[in-house]
Amino acid sequence: MFLQQLVNGLTLGAVYTLVALSFSLVMGILGILNLAIAELFMIGGFVGFSLLVSGYPIPVALGAGMLAAGLFAIVIERVAYRPLRDAPLVTPMLSTLGFSIILQNIATNYWGSDPLQLPGYFLATRFEAGGVQIGAMQLVVLAATIILVGLLALLVRRTKIGRALRAIAENRDVARSLGVSANQLTMVAFLLSGLLAGAAGVLVGMHYTAITPYVGVDTGLKAIAVMVVGGVTNIWGALLAGPIIGIAEVMTVAYGGSQLRDFIVYGIMILILLIRPQGLLGEARAEWSQRV
């Protein structure tokens, strides 16, 4: 029972990790919360889900979900973020919220507000080891998360684009004076963020084997908690914090009652904010006093 919950928490945590990284790419570089990420995640999930239901293989569905969310992310960057870049932080946050209202409306009109279900055979394949059952879907979720986080780390740590992204995050003005195109990289950050959110959407659909237009907000807010707990500036932070929050959530539901779930998750987040505001693996930074 305990081990089983551990495996379930790990899978859920993997999804949180991806959405948290999606938030922290934008937050770490631009210092704003892109509230539309919650709905990018939902849209990506629906696109991938529809393809799975029509019988396309998982990699195609995953790719399509990522692409759809990535494209929307670019639109959001151009329309809702870029013109408001020098406004107080709360303004671009609210314009991305406007977009999330639009995206949710599109989804309810297009797919309806009833949950979409995956056909039963997706769940049929299960492996058992030492009394713990793990579904093939859960393995896919875990493997896909590890591959995606690895690719992101490679991109951020080893490539020219990654160096430029880190430079912008460190100090936008200095980076620009050294010839880094801030506009271009902002778009790259939004695109990467959208791709990750879309992937997480497809994966969470596979984890729960169902999806509704309302999955976004709940997961989105939890992912913000994961981002904070892990540390905004560190990719590995999200990889550590995702499973912590996922497991804490699943364990609370199993042993403490489902109503306590959110209390525990946000309690952990606030505790971290108070005793270690930079997050478990983050480094202290000067930008904290940024104005709202």
Added chain:
Amino acid sequence: MISTYNAGLFAEIGILILGALSVYVILSTGQLSLGNAGFMGIGAYQTSFLTVEAGLPITLALLVSAIGCAALGFLVGFPALRLRGIYLAIATLGFGEMVRSLFLNLDRLGGAGGYHGMKSISGVYIWSWTLGILVAIMLLERSRLWLEFRAVHDDETAAGLVGLNATAIKVGAFGLGAGIAGIAGGLFAHHYLYIEPGNFGFERSIEFVLAAILGGSTVAPGAVVGAGLLVLLPEWLRFLADWRLAAFGALLVLMLLIRRQGILDRTTFSRLGLRRRAA
């Protein structure tokens, strides 16, 4: 005689104005709260408990809850002072979600099933609170204290250097905002006569912020314009049927792009003032 339907919208606007003002007061010291629905929820449950189970008259119950919420606002505000900017906003978001979750677990107050038994109040009663608090804040804006608020907003370090107690000012604003949100909650509960924890989630907090920013976050009457728009716009867009919300979202983005400082700002007022003087 206005229809019940319009009376409902009227009451809804009055309550949302108070929510927007609760954000506005905190924002005027440069802090963003994404958790005011939490204070609203506490106010709603507390006021309802006092009127239903302790038999207090509504006005007294509202005052008691407002003081309770303000005190809690101080308590929450103190540790939150370690945090700034977006991190403070995220912490308040977490606070709001924790409060919502707490009420889900409080079986004494109905838990997930909600709480009811309140007696109805009129729209006029709601609006007398709304206008009373709006006027009080506008009077406050003429005081020295408000200058201190704005000094902390503009530059906390400099405000500290000229001898202002930035900590006290920030916590004070937090408490004041929490108290106003609590009143909004009490009125909400006695208008809808049924409350459940889901009424006081993140979406409500963000609605308050939206109303404050959209109307204009530098002047108190901005809250009136912002709240009015947020309630009425979806009604005006009803002819779009299924696409109503998408149009609403698009208009929000458009308004923020056209007037990022909000619909009303300080220059709107000084311009009106000048014209009056010239005439």
